[in-house]
Amino acid sequence: MDYAVEILPPGLRVIHVPMKGTRSVTIAVFVGVGSRHESDGNAGISHLTEHMLFKGTSTRPQRGAISAAIDGIGGIQNASTDKETTVYWVKVSADQVALGMDVLADMIRRSLIRSRDVRVETNVILEELSMAADDPQDWVHVLADEVMWPDQPLGREIAGTRESVGATRRRDVMTHLANYYGSNNTVVSIAGGISRRAALNLTTQVFDGWQPVEAPVPVPAATAVHSGDRFRGAEKPTEQINLCLVYPGMARRHPDRWALDLLLTILGGGGSSRLFQSLRERAGLVYETHAYSVHYTDAGSVVLFFGTDPSKLDRALDGMVREVQRVRRSGVSSEELDRAKRYYAGRMWLGMEDSSSVASWFGGQESLHHEVVSPAQAIEAVKMVSQADVKRIARLYLDPSLARIAAVGPGAEPRLLERIA
Structure with a gap:
């Protein structure tokens, strides 16, 4: 393009x-x-x-x-x-x-x-x-x-x-x-x-004639690491409790970004993902679960999400943690990785059929980085990711000692941190 x-x-x-x-x-x-x-x-x-x-x-x-x-x-x-x-x-x-x-x-x-x-x-x-x-x-x-x-x-x-x-x-x-x-x-x-x-x-x-400005620079991001900052919750009388398992991620231009994106596709990127199959299709514990990454110019986060009945909260969280442990221990199969690469490429090209998505992809990168990774370049970078890369990223970024929890609903309590240790 x-x-x-x-x-x-x-x-x-x-x-x-x-x-x-x-x-x-x-x-x-x-x-x-x-x-x-x-x-x-x-x-x-x-x-x-x-x-x-x-x-x-x-x-x-x-x-x-x-x-x-x-x-x-x-x-x-x-x-x-x-x-x-x-x-x-x-x-x-x-x-x-x-x-x-x-x-x-x-x-x-x-x-x-x-x-x-x-x-x-x-x-x-x-x-x-x-x-x-x-x-x-x-x-x-x-x-x-x-x-x-x-x-x-x-x-x-x-x-x-x-x-x-x-x-x-x-x-x-x-x-x-x-x-x-x-x-x-x-x-x-x-x-x-x-x-x-x-x-x-x-x-x-x-x-024509619009003048420049001296825009103030934002304060660099600082990720909290001490235990007092590991939980945020809001007790609300809702039918479900919604929970995010959160880890420190990486900046948008970090070279490991592509491996992380593929890892999260395999974990929670659709109906065939591990979390969806485990928590919903086999255990019937959730209706919705997914995983995604957030990338900024100098920081990022990794988020695994589910919503469930409060009576199923512990089992759902335990199931999510088991999937995290499994991918950290054993990595992913070649079939899973190939499927994730095809998923990434397919979604990219589907998005690029719409002019608004194209303007957003190119304009957002130019605004933040003064340079653009084209869709074709992104897909080529994804193709180069190996199984070893994904396992390395899983072990590095899904470290339980760095995990945090955000929860809203009945049972949103700090004791949940004990289940992810």
């Missing part, structure tokens, strides 16, 4: 990925700021700012005008805030790219940020926080981050806290925009049925 990166003055990076035969175009604007750039006092400001950019601009001041512009051409528009980036995107038909690009640039460069809108939106986000806390499956993953990175930005809920969000004012949003929203801290990723020349011309037109 071909792509090209251009740097427009003064520092705006544009990555273009042509997709022949595709009649859609996705434009994704990645700003290099997320919740890990925040302090305790302004936690959630990145997420609130993302919301505020939909509330009206100097050229589209009416409420709903931003959405109406994209709805009116049958397009799709959204945004999201992560730990390290904030992204705004539109997906439109190829003949409407100019309008899609104009709307995104308008939001990012000319949003009004009215005080009354800030007051309304802080209340919206407070409801969003309440909704997340009421969803045990959502909340256990928040706690999984917290137990891995306690008392630091990577371990916080992206949307912030009720206290920090409630205290936010217009001046705080304006300061955040001034600090981080600038040409040199932004990547425009364009994928789909548009030529490179057209993509660059449109980007140049709408972002």
Whole structure:
């Protein structure tokens, strides 16, 4: 899959990925700021700012005008805030790219940020926080981050806290925009049925004159290792208890990343995975179980998840631990590894059929690392992983002495740590 990166003055990076035969175009604007750039006092400001950019601009001041512009051409528009980036995107038909690009640039460069809108939106986000806390499956993953990175930005809920969000004012949003929203801290990723020349011309037109910023650097991640930080739980009167077994992982560009991804595919990557077959198909202890990795620029985590009836909690956790012990002791078979490699490649190419997935893959990497591993390169790296690599990674990263637990529901108690020793 071909792509090209251009740097427009003064520092705006544009990555273009042509997709022949595709009649859609996705434009994704990645700003290099997320919740890990925040302090305790302004936690959630990145997420609130993302919301505020939909509330009206100097050229589209009416409420709903931003959405109406994209709805009116049958397009799709959204945004999201992560730990390290904030992204705004539109997906439109190829003949409407100019309008899609104009709307995104308008939001990012000319949003009004009215005080009354800030007051309304802080209340919206407070409801969003309440909704997340009421969803045990959502909340256990928040706690999984917290137990891995306690008392630091990577371990916080992206949307912030009720206290920090409630205290936010217009001046705080304006300061955040001034600090981080600038040409040199932004990547425009364009994928789909548009030529490179057209993509660059449109980007140049709408972002001409946008100035650079001196974006503050986030605090490096520090993984907690002492025993007091190994459990986070919330007792809630739910029908199930949701539990995450959490281990320190690796940064996104770590050379062992590909072996870890394959290991977790074998452990919990679908209906044929070991955890699914063991905990659900044979023992009937769970409905859902899976495994995944989280990768940041300088840190990461490994998460094994299940949800079960509280009466089955100990048996389910014991079963998960046995599968971890087994893979650490005996590794994986050649058949399992080959299947995991085919799974990875198949899912990759299925995703690359959609312009929004392509824009995300290329733009996200360019934003964080100033370089891209293409889908073909990723698949080649996966092909090189051996059984010995997977066993080594299992022994190194699934070390029981480093394991933590996050749990939400009846029975979410620190005594669960005794079962993973």
